[in-house]
Amino acid sequence: MDSAGANHGTVSPGVIYEDAKVGKGFRLNGTDQWLRIPYADGLGGPTYTVEAWVKPNAPVDDPSNQELILGQSFGRVQLAVRPGTSGVRAVCLFAHGPFAFSEVTSTGEIPIGQFSHLACTWDGTALRIYIDGLLNGEIVPGTSPAPSACPFFIGGFQDGCGYTGQFFNVVIDDPSLYARALSESEIRAIYVAGSAGKCLAAPACLASPTGLVAWWRGEGDAADAAGIYTGTTVGDLVFTAGVVGNAFNFDGLNDSVLARATPPPMLLSFTIEGWIWPTAWRVPILAFSDELGPQGVHLWTGVAADATPTPVPGTLYGNVREIAPTQQEHVIATAPGVVRSDRWTHVALAYDQPKGLATLYVNGTSVTSANVGSFTPRVAHPIYVGHVPPGNSDGVPNIRFTGLMDEIAVFARALTPAEVETIYAAGAAGKCADVPPYILDGPLSQRINVRTEVSFQVRASGTRPLFYQWFHGVEPLAGATNAMLSLTAAEFSAAGPYQVRVSNATGAAASAVADLTVTDPPAIAVQPQGQTVMLGGQATFGVVATGTEPLSYEWFRDGGAIPEAVGPILILSTVQANHGGKYSVRVTNVGGQITSDSALLRVVSGRLVLHLDGGDRRLLTTGQAGANYTVEASSDLQRWTPLATLLGTPADWSFTDTTAVGVSQRFYRLRRSFSP
Structure with missing residues (x-):
């Protein structure tokens, strides 16, 4: 692993790590063993050590007649050894054209079987070589290193x-490459x-930009450092230097x-970012x-x-798909060659929903x-890293990524270009x-009825534990220290604003x-009352209701508004016969609604009341003014005999039945005979 950056190497089989000058060193057999470091921008700059x-x-x-310590194939920098008399001589060289090199060779030798410190510097003018902290040779070549994108090696070149x-049959310890020419005093201090x-x-x-919702670091497991998406490794997934x-x-x-997250957060805007090193093309990085x-x-x-279906080496392809029912695809893709198969590349896909803008980034740009x-x-679905599930209906089922991935992350917002650049630059x-x-999901405003239950809930990402x-x-609620407040x-008195503060060892968010x-739902204090009303008269129904104002009312007859x-x-x-029926009222406010009991309205065309006054039977009638009525009597409710006819009668009239003397029982009725 590269202790100073991200330029990690690959070790050939059989290399031994043995005690050396500073801890462990690389023991190479001089036949077929090496360490390979992929080329990356920043290695082999205009000056170096x-x-x-x-x-x-x-x-x-x-x-x-030359064996490698550390250098770039056909490149800007090489530190090597050549034959000596009793030991070996050090040589520092760079290529300034095809198979054309500038070099400086040490005047002294380093011994076989013991450690020596070697250094090579290029300051843009002079090429210098140091042995055990002291300058041992220098030249001014009058030319500069030619650019090269070849890989770097330690101990020998392999393709x-x-x-x-x-x-080189050697033990090499603490090999280092600097992007400037160290001074003689600095080299002396290292020795x-x-x-x-x-x-x-x-x-x-780098302090993470805000909004991190998922982060799989790849440190030996699939744990989500942001705490929302529970990750699991599938198959024979292994881990290596990243x-x-x-x-x-991923073996592909x-x-x-x-x-998975339960439930998955709804990300209206998002950013997917991470480091990839693919060794095959047309493969998935991440899919919801x-x-x-x-x-x-x-x-x-x-x-x-x-x-x-044909793979196109080096493209980065994003699809910002819509939810159902349209599931419309929105594709964005780069030209070929921006992603490399021989080195790490930082990639990102961002979608800014308010702006409708999708952006692909490569190496921070x-x-x-x-x-x-x-x-x-x-x-709002599970996340697959390095895989498309077998049931996929896009025509690409069960395709898997081949190569390396590191620091795969999802943000719940579109990162700015500057933020993406800082993640890449952090290396x-x-x-x-x-x-x-x-x-991620904050508490929502609610309206409830008094003396009912209500809950507020929050969900937050961040390093656990969260508090x-x-x-x-502005008052903290005693004991209210969970993600849910009930x-x-x-x-x-419970009405008003509510807020939660979430914190951990790193920071806090409100x-x-x-x-x-809190509302008082409507309640009926006084129900409407049933009544009997003469045809043509007036009926009045009333209700008394309580509850949070305003109250609204709607009256019904036999269920119809x-x-x-x-x-x-x-x-x-002016009540008519068809006004008769059951009357009710529905009372509504913000807290709900309630319907009253039904009140029966009976509409009658007349009324007959019997008064017994001593031996007399006096009949009192009430009817519609101007209408005609007949008073009838019966002993068996089968045969009725007219007693009196009231023509154009006033509303009230009194009549004494003088024919009832000696009759044990008699029934009376008032019948409206015809309309005026």
Whole structure:
């Protein structure tokens, strides 16, 4: 692993790690062993220093008369050894054209079987070589190193831009490459430090941009450092050296990472970012997807913009897909060659929903963007890293990533170009492992009826454990220290603003304010009363209701709404026979509604009342003024005999039945005989 950055190497089989000058060193057999470091921008800059502790185990015997300590194939920097008399001579060289080199060779030799310190510097003018902290040779070549994108090697070249050879039988310890020419005093200080070595001052990590919702660091497991998506490794997934610590090593056969959140957060805007080193093309990096159906939002590499089956090396392909029912695809893709198969590449896909803008980033730089529109992206699904599930309906089922991934992360917002650039620039330092809280789902404003239960809930990402404190207004609520706040039998005093503060060892976040409105639902204090009304008369129904104002009213007759009957009092003038029926009223406010009991309205055309006054039977009638009535009598309710006819009678009339003398029982009725 690279202790100072992200330029990690690959070790050939059989290399031994043995006690050396500063801890352990690389023991190489001089036949076929090497360490390979992929080319990356920043290696082999315009000026440089190469230095290492070296213990040759045998004289130089390579046919080229040169064996490698550290250098770039056909490149800007090489530190090597050549045959000496009793030991070996050090040589510092660079290529300034095809097979054309400038070099400086040490005047002294380093012995076989013991450690010596070697250093080579280029300051843009002079090429210098140092042995054990002292300058041992220099030249001014009058030329400069030629650019090269070939890989770097330690101990020998293995297919370095087509060249293999210069294997060194040696123990090499603490080999280092600097992007400037160290001074003689600095080189002397490294030599004098001896076995104490250089201090491993780890670069400062980058405080993560806000909104981190998922982060799979690849440090030996699939744990989510942000705490929302529970990740599991699938298949034979292994881990290897990555950009920041370890990384996922996908074999493309049966391994992947599957992560779920319950429920998945709704990410209206998002950013997917991480480091990748693919060794095959047209492979998935990350996809929001169910086991069946089409992928949701996804990020691939090696796919053409039109998604044809033929792999296109080096493209970055994003699809910001909409939710159902349209599931419309919005594709954005780069030109070929921006992602490399021989080194780490930082990639990112961001979608800014308010702006409708999708952007692809490579190595911290925006390489393409498109206005795809503002919509809800399809992200409320499990996340597959390095895999598309077998039930996928996009025509690409069960495809797997081959290669390395590191620091794969999802943010709940579109990162700015500057934020993406800082993540890339952090390199091996990476994002700080401790993630401050970020509110994903805040409490929602609610309206409840008095003396009922209500709950507020919050969900936040961030390094666990998270701590919660709820507030009513500005006052903290005693004991309200969980993600959910429940109020039972809430009174009117519970109304008002609520907020929660979420904190951890790294920081804190406050939710948006949620307002609680407590209402008194309507209740019927006085029910409408039933009544009997003469035809043509007036009927009045009333209700008395309590509850939070305003109260609204709607009257019904036999279940049907009465037009414009929307007050607490219902007055029916000039009642007709068809007005009879059951009357009720529905009272409504913000807290709900209630319907009164039914009140029966009976509409009659007349009324007959019998008064016994001594032996007399006096009949009192009430009828509609101007109407004609007949008073009839019966002893058996079968045969009726007219007693009197009232023509155009006034509303009230009195009559004494003088024919009832000696009759044991008699029934009377008043019948309206015809209309006036």
